Structure formats: C-alpha cells, structure tokens
Amino acid sequence: MQTLTLYTYFRSSAAYRVRIALHLKRLAYEPRYVHLLHDRGSEPDYREINPQGFVPVLVANGLVLTQSLAIIECLDDVCPEPPLLPAGAQDRAYVRGLAQLIVCDVHPLNNLRVLNYLKNVLGQGEEACREWYRHWIAEGFAALERQLERRSSAGCFCFGDTVTLADLCLVPQMYNARRFECDLSAYPRLQAIDGHCSRLPEFCLAAPDAQPDASA
Numbered sequence: 637m638q639t640l641t642l643y644t645y646f647r648s649s650a651a652y653r654v655r656i657a658l659h660l661k662r663l664a665y666e667p668r669y670v671h672l673l674h675d676r677g678s679e680p681d682y683r684e685i686n687p688q689g690f691v692p693v694l695v696a697n698g699l700v701l702t703q704s705l706a707i708i709e710c711l712d713d714v715c716p717e718p719p720l721l722p723a724g725a726q727d728r729a730y731v732r733g734l735a736q737l738i739v740c741d742v743h744p745l746n747n748l749r750v751l752n753y754l755k756n757v758l759g760q761g762e763e764a765c766r767e768w769y770r771h772w773i774a775e776g777f778a779a780l781e782r783q784l785e786r787r788s789s790a791g792c793f794c795f796g797d798t799v800t801l802a803d804l805c806l807v808p809q810m811y812n813a814r815r816f817e818c819d820l821s822a823y824p825r826l827q828a829i830d831g832h833c834s835r836l837p838e839f840c841l842a843a844p845d846a847q848p849d850a851s852a
C-alpha cells in the first residue's frame with residue numbers, strides 16, 4: 637500500500653479501531669479530519685467520498701474503502717505482520733465474533749445519528765439519551781465479559797497473548813463507555829485487557845486525546 641489517506645475524527649471509535657491497526661502495521665497515513673459535529677468538517681462534500689457520511693474512510697492508492705472491519709481486514713491481508721486474526725478457521729471466527737459483538741450489536745445503537753434522532757426527533761432529554769447509551773453498553777459488555785470468562789484463554793488480551801481484531805474494537809468502546817460515565821466495575825476482564833492494550837505505544841498513538849484534531 638503506497639498512499640494511504642484516513643478520514644478520521646478523534647472521538648470516532650470506528651476510526652480509532654483503524655488508527656490502531658495502521659500503527660500496529662507500521663503504515664504511515666495522511667489524516668484528513670472530519671468534524672462530525674460541524675457538518676462533516678471542511679471537506680467540500682464528504683458524502684461524495686462516503687455516501688453514508690461516516691468516518692472512517694481509508695483511501696488506499698485511490699480506492700475508497702469504507703467500514704472499519706473491512707478496512708482492518710484489508711490491512712491485515714495486505715500487511716500480514718503482526719497478524720490481527722489467529723491462524724485457525726474456528727479461532728478466527730471466534731475473534732471476529734467478539735469484534736462483531738461490539739461493532740454490530742453495541743456501537744450502532746449509540747452512534748451520533750441515533751442519539752441525535754432520540755434528542756431532536758423523539759424529543760428525549762439529555763439524561764434519557766445517556767441512559768440509553770449506558771443500557772446498550774451494559775448489555776453488550778456483560779455478554780462479552782461472560783464470553784471471555786467461558787473461554788478463559790490465558791493471556792492479557794481478548795484472545796491469548798497477542799493483540800487481535802477484538803482488542804482493536806474493545807479499547808475504543810471502553811473509551812466511549814468512560815466518556816458516558818458507564819459503571820465498568822462488573823467487567824474486570826474487559827478492564828484488565830483495556831489496561832494492557834492502553835500501555836502499548838500503538839494504542840497510545842491512536843488514542844483520541846493524541847490526535848491533532850482533539851484540540852481543534
């Protein structure tokens with residue numbers, strides 16, 4: 637991959653997943669900042685780039701790639717080191733299942749457009765929206781914690797001793813949960829994994845507060 641441009645927003649957890657992958661793969665990229673709260677940033681018409689209006693988008697050698705999991709798996713295919721999925725078919729499915737629990741079943745319910753709809757169209761107040769947010773985090777995290785407990789693979793990460801796709805999805809969701817003051821005390825495994833990941837330089841470089849647009 638020669639030229640990589642990432643459309644990103646510091647607080648976007650989907651973009652955060654891709655930033656971690658890019659740092660783990662040691663792939664340099666040019667960031668383009670899309671301010672989700674300010675009419676999709678200064679891009680002339682961001683929906684020309686991504687008709688959904690979401691970040692992240694990765695433009696790789698001129699080709700527009702959307703959807704964080706698709707982007708990360710593409711990076712993993714093209715730059716296999718370090719691998720973000722285990723070798724065996726069943727283990728790969730297991731790790732993808734953990735990732736999708738977050739990406740498909742938790743994150744979309746708490747997306748900006750959903751919160752805006754609750755607030756602006758259905759007339760829900762700030763506290764009701766926060767309650768909604770916390771509810772879906774609690775449901776998803778409880779299931780994920782149980783799933784990790786059941787498999788109880790030794791190691792510091794979601795799957796054994798190496799970082800996988802599941803960790804790339806968990807850490808940004810933990811960041812979101814803290815931002816919305818969710819009670820995380822019932823998820824000791826998730827907290828421990830998040831703690832291990834957050835000490836790795838690649839995760840630190842990708843973190844929201846480390847992004848130049850965090851202070852814009």
Ligand SMILES: N[C@@H](CCC(=O)N[C@@H](CS)C(=O)NCC(=O)O)C(=O)O
Pocket residue numbers: 647648649650651672689690691692702703704705739747748749750
């Ligand atoms: N399934 C997409 C979700 C992308 C997504 O929801 N991005 C959020 C930021 S984390 C966004 O752009 N939201 C804008 C909105 O909700 O209006 C992915 O994994 O890339």
